[in-house]
Amino acid sequence: MKPLTLTHFTATSCLGRGLDATLAALRDARGGLARCDFERANLDTWVGAVDGVDAQPVRADLADFECRNNRLAQIGLTQDDFAGRVEQAVARYGAERVGVFIGTSTAGILETELAYQRRDPQSGALPAGFRYAETHNPYSVAAFVRAYCGLRGPAMAISTACSSGAKGFASARRMLEARLIDAAVVGGVDSLCLTTLYGFNSLELLSRQPCRPFDIARDGISIGEAAAFALLERTPDASDESAVMLLGIGESSDAHHMSSPHPEGLGARIAIEQALAGAGLDAGDIDYINLHGTATPSNDTAESRAVSALFDGTPCSSTKGATGHTLGAAGAIEAVIAALALRDQLLPAGVNTTEVDPALPLDYLLKSRRARVRTVLSNSFGFGGSNCSLVLGRADRARL
Numbered sequence: 001m002k003p004l005t006l007t008h009f010t011a012t013s014c015l016g017r018g019l020d021a022t023l024a025a026l027r028d029a030r031g032g033l034a035r036c037d038f039e040r041a042n043l044d045t046w047v048g049a050v051d052g053v054d055a056q057p058v059r060a061d062l063a064d065f066e067c068r069n070n071r072l073a074q075i076g077l078t079q080d081d082f083a084g085r086v087e088q089a090v091a092r093y094g095a096e097r098v099g100v101f102i103g104t105s106t107a108g109i110l111e112t113e114l115a116y117q118r119r120d121p122q123s124g125a126l127p128a129g130f131r132y133a134e135t136h137n138p139y140s141v142a143a144f145v146r147a148y149c150g151l152r153g154p155a156m157a158i159s160t161a162c163s164s165g166a167k168g169f170a171s172a173r174r175m176l177e178a179r180l181i182d183a184a185v186v187g188g189v190d191s192l193c194l195t196t197l198y199g200f201n202s203l204e205l206l207s208r209q210p211c212r213p214f215d216i217a218r219d220g221i222s223i224g225e226a227a228a229f230a231l232l233e234r235t236p237d238a239s240d241e242s243a244v245m246l247l248g249i250g251e252s253s254d255a256h257h258m259s260s261p262h263p264e265g266l267g268a269r270i271a272i273e274q275a276l277a278g279a280g281l282d283a284g285d286i287d288y289i290n291l292h293g294t295a296t297p298s299n300d301t302a303e304s305r306a307v308s309a310l311f312d313g314t315p316c317s318s319t320k321g322a323t324g325h326t327l328g329a330a331g332a333i334e335a336v337i338a339a340l341a342l343r344d345q346l347l348p349a350g351v352n353t354t355e356v357d358p359a360l361p362l363d364y365l366l367k368s369r370r371a372r373v374r375t376v377l378s379n380s381f382g383f384g385g386s387n388c389s390l391v392l393g394r395a396d397r398a399r400l
Contacts (some may be wrong), residue, residue, distance in 0.1 A: 002276040003245045003398040004173060006230045007183075010080040011336040012072070013226035013323045014048035018079035019098075023340050029349040029368045031322040033210040033222050045206040048224025048324030049192055050075065064154035067108035067135040069191040070144045076189065076227025077148060085231055086149045086185055093182040100155035101172040102142040103164030103188035105328030107157070108135035123250075141189045153181050159328065161382030162292070165228065166187060166331025168392055170249045172232050186227035188332030188388050196223055196327065205296055211325070213293035213301050213318035213350055214364050216357040221294050224324020228333035241396040244339040247375070256384035260298055261381060265306025268292075271387040272310060272377065279391040281375060283310045284350055286391070288347050288371075290334050290378040291362075293318020294325055302371030303379065304360035317350035317365040331380035331388060338376040338392045347371045 009355075010018060014032030015025040025032065033046045051069050054244060057063075077083045089098055134140050142157040158164045158171060165188025172184035200206050200223060207220035235245060251274065254267025261268065289311070292303055295318070301302040307316065319337050320326075326333055341348060349368040356364045375393040 001173065001248060003235050003247050004172055004176060004232050005110055005235045006244045006246060006339055007233050008082060008085040008338050009230040009336045010076060010082040011228040011333050012050060012076045012079055013333055014050060014127060014224055015323060017075060023344060025322060026337065026346060026348040027368055031210060031351040033324055038192050038197065041194055043197055043201055043206065044208050046210045046222045047192060048222060048326070050225055051381065054063060057150065062144065064131055065140065067111040068140055069104070069108040069189055072166065072191045072227045073141050073144055073189045075350065076229055076299065077145065081227055089183040089231060090150065096152040097182040098151045099153040099172060099175050099181040099184045100142050100146045100151055101158065101168040101184055101186045102145055103158045103168045103328045103332055104138055104141050104190050105159060105161055105164060106190060106193050106196050106281045107138040108140050109195050111135040112247055113194050118179055134257060145185060147212055149185065160386040161319045161384065162327055162330050163380040163382035163386045163388040164328035164331060165333065166335060166378065166380035167251065167355050167387035168332065169232070169246060169335065169390055170388065173246070173249060176232065183192045184232040185229060186228065186232050188329035189227045190326055191225045192223065192326040198263060207295065210352045211295035211321055213291070213295040213321050214356055214362065215353040216355045218295045218297060218300060220296055222324040222396065223324055224326045226323060226326035226329040226333045228336045230336065242393065242397040244342050245393055245395055245398050246390065247393045247398055248275040248281070248391035250274030250278065250389040252387045254387065256385050261302040262385065263302055265302040267385045267387045268303055268306035268379065268381050269309055271389040272306060272379065275377065275389040275391045281391065286311065286375050287373045288341055288376045289314055289316035290338050290376060291316050291318040292379040292381045293320055295320065300360060303381065304362055308361045310317065313363045315363050315365055317345050317348055321351035321353060334378050334380065335390055335392065338378045341373050341376055341390060342394050345370055345373050356366065
């Protein structure tokens with residue numbers, strides 16, 4: 001594939017708001033998980049909540065979109081002058097030439113949960129002010145971002161479980177290559193809700209302590225929330241050598257099981273191989289791998305088998321120990337973390353992991369360190385075998 005440039009990016013999670021807070025936490029190997037105190041969630045688990053989401057309503061002219069997910073999206077858009085950079089893209093190309101591609105899983109389902117709590121006791125009717133289309137609907141967040149930024153180009157929500165935020169990059173790339181758009185706002189937004197917390201609890205996948213990806217004692221996930229965005233544009237003829245670029249994308253669907261990965265990581269391996277081929281790189285060219293790494297026994301084992309079949313000693317880690325598993329936003333925030341690793345020449349540690357499972361033969365990072373980083377692989381694997389891998393690299397590593 002022809003490389004595309006991430007001309008700007010931002011991330012907000014339990015690590016903090018914006019790139020500076022995120023980078024500081026990664027450098028210090030500091031996580032943002034805390035004991036779950038989410039309203040009405042009586043669960044012994046840890047979560048990665050973003051502070052102050054409920055204190056910041058959406059912009060007044062977009063009040064129909066009022067819900068936690070869109071409030072979180074708005075917080076993300078206002079960090080690192082991201083919305084300002086989108087405005088500059090609109091000035092260059094026109095509002096109809098900038099697309100929106102947002103990954104999410106549960107979207108604004110919390111608003112429906114709250115609406116059901118307020119049903120009419122006699123008729124069971126939902127509150128008159130409940131607006132499904134602008135809140136619960138998975139497309140809501142894409143529509144909100146489009147409206148917030150004043151865009152008129154194609155817009156879509158991608159909801160493929162935990163690969164959603166990564167697959168948005170694939171959808172945007174196809175639109176850019178077809179010349180249907182000139183720039184794309186790509187990202188992922190997912191917020192905490194009871195459906196997610198109790199759903200994963202019913203699957204017996206929630207850890208009672210901060211999650212520990214690839215640890216010998218790993219026992220489940222910690223759910224987080226996040227909003228991460230990137231502005232994706234075609235690569236200019238004369239690019240800054242340190243610019244962060246999207247070099248390759250791989251997608252697969254192994255359809256092995258409704259919720260469990262293929263035990264040998266077959267679909268994951270196919271996605272990785274496609275991403276490398278699209279980038280014109282070999283496995284030995286990758287300097288760091290941001291693993292999907294959910295901290296469940298089966299997922300980490302399957303991913304380890306896929307990675308170890310292709311790579312030999314490449315430094316890797318899962319940053320979900322720091323952010324929690326942000327579900328539909330995970331692929332986007334981890335792509336931004338990959339971009340930060342490239343921009344700041346950093347290998348981020350796998351937070352909370354203390355003893356790597358010896359059955360998983362990976363060079364797993366237990367301490368953050370500076371290093372020469374020119375190419376990064378970021379993995380995102382979802383329920384139903386929906387897999388997506390991204391290869392990002394500095395412009396001086398791109399095959400232009």
